[in-house]
Amino acid sequence: LAETDDETEFCLATLGARPVDYLEQVGWLADDVWLAHGIHFNSEEIDRLGAAGTGICHCPSSNMLLASGLCPTLDLEKAGSPVGLGVDGSASNDGSNMIQEVRQAFLLQRLKYGSSRISHKDTLRWATQGSAGCFGRDDIGSIDTGKQADLALFTLDELRFSGSGDPLAALVLCGAHQADRVMVAGKWVVEDGVIPGLDLAELRNEHSRLAKRLAG
Incomplete structure (x- = not known):
């Protein structure tokens, strides 16, 4: 919602309401709703979204690629x-x-708010606790007693991490790109960087075949 300016213009022209106003009209301004992007809100709309507890999923790469804001x-x-x-x-x-x-x-949020207001801990929090909050779940999002065992483990032995002091900061600042192990609900679904039982070569070939068919 509110990803681009032309979306707002379209809503005003066809619905007679801004995106957040229409969201409220159809009963979706609530704490069991999360919205992707959430860029073009005014201050009053931000207050209403916050009061309702509506979640926002920030998609920075997409926003940069499309120059959305x-x-x-x-x-x-x-x-x-x-x-x-x-x-x-x-x-x-x-x-x-x-x-x-x-x-x-x-990187993108530092550009908006400045280096003193955004740290690697903020973006890691959004990826974990914040995302759990968007789903309205308190059983995931952090490593704690009684919570679901969801873990992503990274090795820091690549050259890109050389000289780093803070391992959490290194994951973000040095550009980690692949987890070594991933556990979901207590089950390992990635081991040594691969998904057990997945034929990656076959999957890649099938994906390429379907992509070519889609392209015509």
Whole structure:
């Protein structure tokens, strides 16, 4: 919602309302709703979204590729909206790499708010606790007693990490791009950088075949 200026113009011309106004008219301004992008809100709309507890999924790579604008993440959080991170879709994000999205958010939001107000901890929080908040879930988003065992483990032995002091900062600042191990709900789904049982070569060939067919 509110991804581009022309979306607002379209809504005003066809619905007689701005996107947030229409959202409220159809009963979707609520705490069980999250919205992708959330760029072109005015201050009054940010307050209403926050009061309703409506989540916003920041998609920085997509926003940069389409030159859509900058999501007002800190303003939304201050108003009360959960802020999470997403990769959007393949039409506007060719990589769809979540850990790289954390870095993109870090860089883009520093451009908006300045280096003193955005740290790597903010963007890692959006990717974890903030995204859980968008889903209205308190059983995921952090490593804690009683919560679902979702883990992403990264090795820091690549040259890009050489000399780094803070391992969490290194993940973001040095540009980690692939997890070594991933656990979802207590089950390892990635081991040593690969998905067990997945024939990657076959998948790549099938993907290329379908892409060529789609392109005509």
